[in-house]
Amino acid sequence: MRFLDLLVMSINNLRRRKLRTALTVLGVIVGTASIVVMMSLGIGMSEMQMELMESYGSMTAINVYCDTYSQPEGGQDPVYMTDEIIEQFRQMEYVDGVSPLLNVSVMMRQGQYTASYVNLVGVTEDYMEQIPVGEGRHPKMDGSEVELLFGNMVLQNFSNGKRGGSYYETGELPDVDLMGKPIFVIYDMDAYYQSMNGGTGTDGTAVKAPKKYLVPVAGIVEGGENDYNQYSWEVYTDLEALKTQLKKIFKKGVIPGQPTNKKGKPYPYFIYSNAVVYVDSIDHVKEVQTAISDMGFQASSNSEWMEQNKKQSQMTQMVLGGIGAVSLFVAAIGIANTMMMSIYERTKEIGVMKVLGCDMGNIRNMFLMESGFIGLMGGVIGLILSYSLSYLMNHLPAVTQMMMGMGGMDGSISRIPPWLAAAALVFAVVVGMVAGFFPAVKAMKLSALSAIRNE
Amino acid sequence: MEEETEKKKESPIIQVRNLYKIYRVGETKVFALNGVDFSLQRGEFCAVVGPSGSGKSTLLNMMAGLEKPSKGEIIIAGTHIERMTEKELVTFRRENVGFIFQSYNLLKTMNAVENVALPLSFRGVPKKERLELARKYLKLVGLEKQMNHMANEMSGGQQQRVGIARALVVNPRIIFADEPTGNLDSRTTKDVLNLMRRIVRKRKQTLIMVTHDNYLAGFADKQIHIVDGKILKIEEQHHEDEEEL
Numbered sequence: 004m005r006f007l008d009l010l011v012m013s014i015n016n017l018r019r020r021k022l023r024t025a026l027t028v029l030g031v032i033v034g035t036a037s038i039v040v041m042m043s044l045g046i047g048m049s050e051m052q053m054e055l056m057e058s059y060g061s062m063t064a065i066n067v068y069c070d071t072y073s074q075p076e077g078g079q080d081p082v083y084m085t086d087e088i089i090e091q092f093r094q095m096e097y098v099d100g101v102s103p104l105l106n107v108s109v110m111m112r113q114g115q116y117t118a119s120y121v122n123l124v125g126v127t128e129d130y131m132e133q134i135p136v137g138e139g140r141h142p143k144m145d146g147s148e149v150e151l152l153f154g155n156m157v158l159q160n161f162s163n164g165k166r167g168g169s170y171y172e173t174g175e176l177p178d179v180d181l182m183g184k185p186i187f188v189i190y191d192m193d194a195y196y197q198s199m200n201g202g203t204g205t206d207g208t209a210v211k212a213p214k215k216y217l218v219p220v221a222g223i224v225e226g227g228e229n230d231y232n233q234y235s236w237e238v239y240t241d242l243e244a245l246k247t248q249l250k251k252i253f254k255k256g257v258i259p260g261q262p263t264n265k266k267g268k269p270y271p272y273f274i275y276s277n278a279v280v281y282v283d284s285i286d287h288v289k290e291v292q293t294a295i296s297d298m299g300f301q302a303s304s305n306s307e308w309m310e311q312n313k314k315q316s317q318m319t320q321m322v323l324g325g326i327g328a329v330s331l332f333v334a335a336i337g338i339a340n341t342m343m344m345s346i347y348e349r350t351k352e353i354g355v356m357k358v359l360g361c362d363m364g365n366i367r368n369m370f371l372m373e374s375g376f377i378g379l380m381g382g383v384i385g386l387i388l389s390y391s392l393s394y395l396m397n398h399l400p401a402v403t404q405m406m407m408g409m410g411g412m413d414g415s416i417s418r419i420p421p422w423l424a425a426a427a428l429v430f431a432v433v434v435g436m437v438a439g440f441f442p443a444v445k446a447m448k449l450s451a452l453s454a455i456r457n458e
Numbered sequence: 459m460e461e462e463t464e465k466k467k468e469s470p471i472i473q474v475r476n477l478y479k480i481y482r483v484g485e486t487k488v489f490a491l492n493g494v495d496f497s498l499q500r501g502e503f504c505a506v507v508g509p510s511g512s513g514k515s516t517l518l519n520m521m522a523g524l525e526k527p528s529k530g531e532i533i534i535a536g537t538h539i540e541r542m543t544e545k546e547l548v549t550f551r552r553e554n555v556g557f558i559f560q561s562y563n564l565l566k567t568m569n570a571v572e573n574v575a576l577p578l579s580f581r582g583v584p585k586k587e588r589l590e591l592a593r594k595y596l597k598l599v600g601l602e603k604q605m606n607h608m609a610n611e612m613s614g615g616q617q618q619r620v621g622i623a624r625a626l627v628v629n630p631r632i633i634f635a636d637e638p639t640g641n642l643d644s645r646t647t648k649d650v651l652n653l654m655r656r657i658v659r660k661r662k663q664t665l666i667m668v669t670h671d672n673y674l675a676g677f678a679d680k681q682i683h684i685v686d687g688k689i690l691k692i693e694e695q696h697h698e699d700e701e702e703l
């Protein structure tokens with residue numbers, strides 16, 4: 004028998020009992036939709052978690068921290084992160100790049116607006132190139148000059164020296180033009196405040212107001228004034244240029260933020276409290292991290308967090324999918340039942356077909372096709388329903404608000420990736436055919452004669 | 459096929475040897491067939507005659523492979539039917555047998571043309587071709603007006619004629635007919651029987667017809683009389699050109 008004839012016959016049989024077919028299909032629709040929607044929620048949630056994590060930093064970056072204050076007691080030399088150590092990091096296997104972070108707290112000024120305790124961070128190129136620039140460009144990294152890359156939320160730090168009233172009180176952004184007008188940086192904030200308060204230095208003379216430097220602004224980090232990302236609150240510049248600049252300003256003095264030895268004297272080299280190590284792939288993060296920890300530094304990365312999260316979201320997906328699967332299972336029972344009914348109704352017909360020479364395999368396939376078709380229809384309509392439900396969930400104001408309440412996550416909560424849609428379809432058809440298999444075999448084995456006699 | 463025409467006199471197309479069918483009803487045994495022997499030549503028109511309950515349908519069903527004999531042999535075109543599996547029997551029927559049911563057995567979901575075309579679809583004949591053939595045979599049995607009627611939109615006699623067309627359309631080697639004219643008036647009965655005989659003769663097909671009517675049995679070349687599962691007598695007669703009647 005030709006496949007097409009078989010197909011037409013199956014479909015005609017389904018059409019003959021429209022209501023019953025529709026009800027059976029409805030069962031599959033509900034089953035498919037509940038699996039897909041449940042899974043889409045699970046996927047949506049775990050993807051949102053991933054996105055949230057990514058906004059905290061790259062998945063392949065290891066943050067290395069060295070506490071400069073609590074160093075081992077006793078005579079040993081403290082383990083500091085120096086350029087030498089950074090170079091050791093760089094030589095490690097799987098490491099793509101390293102950047103120490105040299106943090107200096109500075110004051111910035113433009114016209115009447117002042118921002119104090121702005122965190123100026125000197126970084127290497129490895130780090131700088133990770134920062135997405137919205138306006139302008141990256142600062143030049145050749146060590147020649149300090150150029151600034153402003154975090155997109157730093158502007159909120161500026162307040163009007165005379166009128167007072169910061170962004171937090173007024174909610175208005177200060178009238179500071181980062182790119183257009185010159186920005187002055189005061190590196191020695193201590194001296195600035197001492198001079199303002201008329202304090203005296205160690206030698207008893209009045210402290211002179213520190214020099215302010217005109218620093219060019221290269222660009223601003225991507226994002227609006229309220230779009231937080233990990234670069235939002237810092238001002239970045241070239242590490243080497245910053246080091247040169249600091250040495251020039253503080254000469255042999257103590258650079259703010261740098262530790263001193265037991266006699267209160269600065270070390271002749273720069274000491275970093277933080278560094279970022281970039282690993283080539285997510286699979287090697289753990290290994291490199293352990294190596295760094297063994298060197299006596301605290302290392303952390305998102306990978307452990309993410310792994311834990313992955314396991315958890317897999318669990319969630321399985322539980323949600325399982326709940327959905329129960330209803331598809333019920334639908335499968337419905338299909339089996341419908342097919343059995345259909346066989347009892349058509350016993351005679353099956354017998355006649357066998358007498359007329361219809362191959363037994365063809366009879367079985369006809370029933371399998373019918374049940375598979377029920378599965379397919381249910382799957383397709385169920386999928387359409389799932390997409391609509393998913394759309395509703397992602398766009399209903401009530402749901403979106405609830406989501407914002409839950410830890411400020413945004414984005415779609417229900418996501419149906421193509422693989423899920425395809426898998427659901429295949430699954431629905433397979434379930435239909437499996438449910439229809441035993442009825443189909445039963446139909447195939449019906450005795451032709453007793454089927455005919457059965458009036 | 460051509461070579462066989464030479465040998466046909468020696469080797470019959472159907473051979474039934476010592477056939478028994480015993481039904482067990484509770485404690486008692488019912489001998490539906492009680493030792494039947496006969497053979498049929500290719501192209502023969504044979505009538506099985508006997509009173510109701512004499513075992514005619516049982517004999518026919520066993521020859522068509524619908525039922526297994528309790529004992530004995532049925533050899534059709536050299537093959538032992540009683541030894542075939544069900545799957546083989548289906549294939550055998552599809553390739554060799556046309557069957558006309560006592561109770562028509564049309565598929566209720568199909569119209570006349572589709573019913574006639576159904577056995578062709580089991581053989582993989584393309585749709586256009588088989589519908590054309592089906593129409594041709596429906597015309598032959600006088601149903602050109604009822605082509606698109608569903609089974610329950612036709613009279614018993616019309617349904618019976620659809621059943622006849624369905625058996626003839628596949629051009630089988632053997633046609634089994636269980637009371638094919640039971641629901642037709644005497645005029646139509648004559649027409650249909652003459653038609654069947656003509657077609658069967660022309661194509662050298664073997665027709666085995668069950669009937670309890672001695673007059674109808676008279677149309678056949680050979681009459682097998684059965685009573686209580688046993689052959690009473692076998693009559694042979696020759697009809698030349700009665701087609702015009």
Ligand SMILES: Nc1ncnc2c1ncn2[C@@H]1O[C@H](COP(=O)(O)OP(=O)(O)OP(=O)(O)O)[C@@H](O)[C@H]1O
Pocket residue numbers: 481482483488489490508509510511512513514515516517670
């Ligand atoms: N499945 C069965 N179980 C028990 N007895 C049966 C069965 N089928 C047929 N018989 C018996 O076998 C005998 C022959 O039955 P069969 O149907 O062959 O008769 P028939 O000659 O075709 O009669 P009719 O002309 O009424 O159709 C009957 O006595 C019947 O009771």
Ligand SMILES: [Mg+2]
Pocket residue numbers: 514515516560636
């Ligand atoms: Mg009978």
